[in-house]
Amino acid sequence: DAGVIQSPRHEVTEMGQEVTLRCKPISGHNSLFWYRQTMMRGLELLIYFNNNVPIDDSGMPEDRFSAKMPNASFSTLKIQPSEPRDSAVYFCASSPPGASNEKLFFGSGTQLSVL
Amino acid sequence: GENVEQHPSTLSVQEGDSAVIKCTYSDSASNYFPWYKQELGKRPQLIIDIRSNVGEKKDQRIAVTLNKTAKHFSLHITETQPEDSAVYFCAGSGGSNYKLTFGKGTLLTVNP
Numbered sequence: 001d002a003g004v005i006q007s008p009r010h011e012v013t014e015m016g017q018e019v020t021l022r023c024k025p026i027s028g029h030n031s032l033f034w035y036r037q038t039m040m041r042g043l044e045l046l047i048y049f050n051n052n053v054p055i056d057d058s059g060m061p062e063d064r065f066s067a068k069m070p071n072a073s074f075s076t077l078k079i080q081p082s083e084p085r086d087s088a089v090y091f092c093a094s095s096p097p098g099a100s101n102e103k104l105f106f107g108s109g110t111q112l113s114v115l
Numbered sequence: 116g117e118n119v120e121q122h123p124s125t126l127s128v129q130e131g132d133s134a135v136i137k138c139t140y141s142d143s144a145s146n147y148f149p150w151y152k153q154e155l156g157k158r159p160q161l162i163i164d165i166r167s168n169v170g171e172k173k174d175q176r177i178a179v180t181l182n183k184t185a186k187h188f189s190l191h192i193t194e195t196q197p198e199d200s201a202v203y204f205c206a207g208s209g210g211s212n213y214k215l216t217f218g219k220g221t222l223l224t225v226n227p
Contacts, residue, residue: 031213033213042204042217042218042219042220043159043204043217044217045214045215048213048214050213055213056213056214091158091159100212100213101147101208101211101212101213101214101215102147102149102164103161104149104151104159104161104215106158106159106160107158108157108158109158
């Protein structure tokens with residue numbers, strides 16, 4: 001298995017633009033997480049899906065952020081409009097059935113820079 | 116909610132020495148404590164974890180200890196090697212079966 005696949009690896013955009021980050025979890029995993037990593041705040045959980053259903057989105061910073069999981073093999077995190085303070089590394093992670101917060105497998109992350 | 120504090124923020128050791136990283140947590144309902152290693156520019160990877168019904172767990176050169184009474188847990192790396200150089204994150208589950216609250220990380224540098 002190729003592991004959790006994220007795209008793009010790097011994204012540079014201008015303030016006000018829409019940004020879409022993509023994630024393909026490991027096949028067979030039914031939990032999917034979006035995390036944001038910054039120097040100041042560390043790793044923060046943005047949203048958690050279980051069996052494609054959003055269970056907890058309390059970590060989503062504001063209405064500019066939205067996430068979807070249309071099927072078991074694909075999820076997106078969208079920021080519209082983007083702001084410089086959104087600059088961070090965004091990780092997607094998945095875990096197998098029965099594990100939820102255990103045995104998280106992280107993707108390589110998307111380094112987002114909003115100018 | 117859960118609050119996880121991690122110390123030190125940076126740690127430098129000589130190759131072959133031991134390294135210890137400590138974390139404290141606030142939520143007594145926490146029952147799962149993983150440790151992740153993140154090499155520069157790479158993804159975090161799980162290296163060891165411990166549940167609240169166990170006091171210590173070992174895996175080759177790494178071990179984790181848990182003191183539920185004091186609400187702290189520690190990562191011990193023995194016979195450190197340059198490839199152990201990375202940022203290490205501890206985490207606590209709080210009362211959740213899906214959430215993890217991460218510490219801010221410890222940058223470990225192993226000098227040859």
